[in-house]
Amino acid sequence: MESDTQQIALGLRQRDVVVLEALVEQYQYRLVRYLIYLLGRRDGVDDLVQETWLRVLERGSSYDGQSRFEPWLFRVARNIALDAMRKRPMFSLDSKDDNGVRPAPASDKPSPFTLAARTEDADRLARSLQTLEPVHREALVLRFQEDLSLQEISAIVGAPVSTVASRIYRGLATLRPQFEGETA
Amino acid sequence: MNIDHHESFQHMIEESLAGVISAERKQSLREHLDTCAPCQEYLSASNRVIASLGGFSFEVDPTLNARVFVSLRLRGQQVQAAQPSRRRWVLISLAAVVLTLGGSFVDLQFGDLIASAFDIQRAQAQLGLLAFWIVPSLCVLLLFPLLPLLSKAGTRREERTI
Ligand SMILES: [Zn+2]
Numbered sequence: 001m002e003s004d005t006q007q008i009a010l011g012l013r014q015r016d017v018v019v020l021e022a023l024v025e026q027y028q029y030r031l032v033r034y035l036i037y038l039l040g041r042r043d044g045v046d047d048l049v050q051e052t053w054l055r056v057l058e059r060g061s062s063y064d065g066q067s068r069f070e071p072w073l074f075r076v077a078r079n080i081a082l083d084a085m086r087k088r089p090m091f092s093l094d095s096k097d098d099n100g101v102r103p104a105p106a107s108d109k110p111s112p113f114t115l116a117a118r119t120e121d122a123d124r125l126a127r128s129l130q131t132l133e134p135v136h137r138e139a140l141v142l143r144f145q146e147d148l149s150l151q152e153i154s155a156i157v158g159a160p161v162s163t164v165a166s167r168i169y170r171g172l173a174t175l176r177p178q179f180e181g182e183t184a
Numbered sequence: 185m186n187i188d189h190h191e192s193f194q195h196m197i198e199e200s201l202a203g204v205i206s207a208e209r210k211q212s213l214r215e216h217l218d219t220c221a222p223c224q225e226y227l228s229a230s231n232r233v234i235a236s237l238g239g240f241s242f243e244v245d246p247t248l249n250a251r252v253f254v255s256l257r258l259r260g261q262q263v264q265a266a267q268p269s270r271r272r273w274v275l276i277s278l279a280a281v282v283l284t285l286g287g288s289f290v291d292l293q294f295g296d297l298i299a300s301a302f303d304i305q306r307a308q309a310q311l312g313l314l315a316f317w318i319v320p321s322l323c324v325l326l327l328f329p330l331l332p333l334l335s336k337a338g339t340r341r342e343e344r345t346i
Contacts, residue, residue, distance in 0.1 A: 017260050024252050032244050046248055053252050054259050059346045076346050113240060121232060122239030143202060144234045150204055161204075169198045172230055179229040179236075 009065025015057060024053055027073060030146065034074055037141040038081055038134055042112040048084060052077040071152040074142070078156060124178050136171035143168055193217075194226050201230055276324070283321035287313060 011019025031052060035045045055076050063072050113126035129137060135157065142153045150168075154161045196213040199205040205213070217223055290298075291313045299309040 015260055015263065017257055020256055021253055024249055024256075028249055028252075029242070029244055032248075033240075033242050036242055042242075046245060046251075049248065050252055050255055053256060055346065057256055057259055058263065062346050072346075079346060112242065116240040116242045118241045119236065119239030121236035125233065125236045125239075140237060144237050150202060165199075165202050165204055168202045169195075172198060172201070172233055175233045176226075176229045179232040180225070182229075 003065070005067070005069055006065040008069050009063050012056065012060025012063050015060065020053070020057060020060075023056070023069070023073075027070065030070065031073065031077055033145065034138075034141060035077055035081060036112045036116075037137045038078065040111070040130055040134060040137065042115070044084070044088075048077065048080050051080045051084075055080060068152070070146065071148060071156050074146075075156045121179070125175055128175050128178060132171060132174055133167075136167045136174065139164055139167035140171040140175075190220065190222055190226075193220070193223050197223065197227050197230060201234065280321050280325035284318060284325055287318035287321055291318065 008019065008023065010016075028049070031049055032045060035048055036042060039045065052073070056073065059076070063069065111126060111130035113129045114123070117123040117126045132140075138157065139153060142148045142156065143150070148156075150161045150164050153164045157164065193213055193216045196205060196209050200210060200213060217227065291310055295306050295310050295313075298313070299306040302309065
């Protein structure tokens with residue numbers, strides 16, 4: 001029997017709209033969340049989501065079905081986001097990191113993390129998350145929310161596993177002081 | 185215990201959370217954690233960060249999926265329209281086969297008839313049929329099936345960057 005990923009790969013090769021729509025339903029929230037973590041902003045994300053799915057339709061035959069679908073999807077989304085950063089002023093932010101992903105500029109608007117915080121601890125974390133290096137934030141969401149392996153993250157971000165690991169360590173190190181000195 | 189000693193175990197905690205720690209190091213970390221309060225607190229604060237990441241719920245525009253579906257269907261139709269169907273490739277290739285065979289048949293069976301009708305030599309009539317019928321049909325037959333392969337190679341080049 002064919003595995004799920006092989007069925008997805010077949011559907012994408014045939015540009016089967018029914019398969020694509022099921023994927024949109026299944027992965028939409030996670031795609032939105034990934035892009036918010038990557039960019040540190042909410043506006044413009046819906047456009048990138050649209051473009052991501054269109055690229056999935058057009059280049060879907062390059063997904064081989066041998067590995068999980070979500071790392072491939074996030075890699076597509078990341079390329080779209082980086083392209084948008086290069087092309088559009090709204091995404092062209094101050095340069096800081098080595099990887100072309102740059103932090104969002106300071107804004108009066110509440111950050112997407114503050115708006116999305118549903119627990120007291122999340123609320124405490126929101127401000128530090130907003131100021132975190134985007135690639136550190138990205139590594140954290142992929143590892144701890146998407147539960148991806150370091151190898152999978154490495155394939156998404158196009159950096160060695162050791163770099164991904166150090167991004168995770170540094171992300172945790174920046175956020176940890178929020179909860180240090182307390183008994184949980 | 186000195187600070188460096190704790191640091192090395194705290195690095196192991198990070199490795200463990202990242203999922204890159206060896207079984208051996210994990211065991212030694214476990215033993216250390218049983219007796220070390222600062223490292224326990226370090227682990228607990230790290231775990232609380234990770235748990236807090238689950239405390240966000242981002243709002244997704246309820247119309248977003250519907251908008252994506254519409255643009256997918258539209259783009260799907262455009263892509264389909266831009267690509268000649270497999271059926272069309274097959275039909276054209278079949279037509280080329282029939283034309284090539286037909287030309288050869290006419291050449292062999294009616295060469296004399298054509299030569300006398302146009303008042304030329306049989307060899308000239310055959311040469312004419314060869315140049316204006318059989319060879320062009322043969323070219324279509326041989327080259328046409330290669331076109332989809334060539335266009336596929338082009339797509340594949342494009343797909344390397346997703
Ligand atoms: Zn210790």
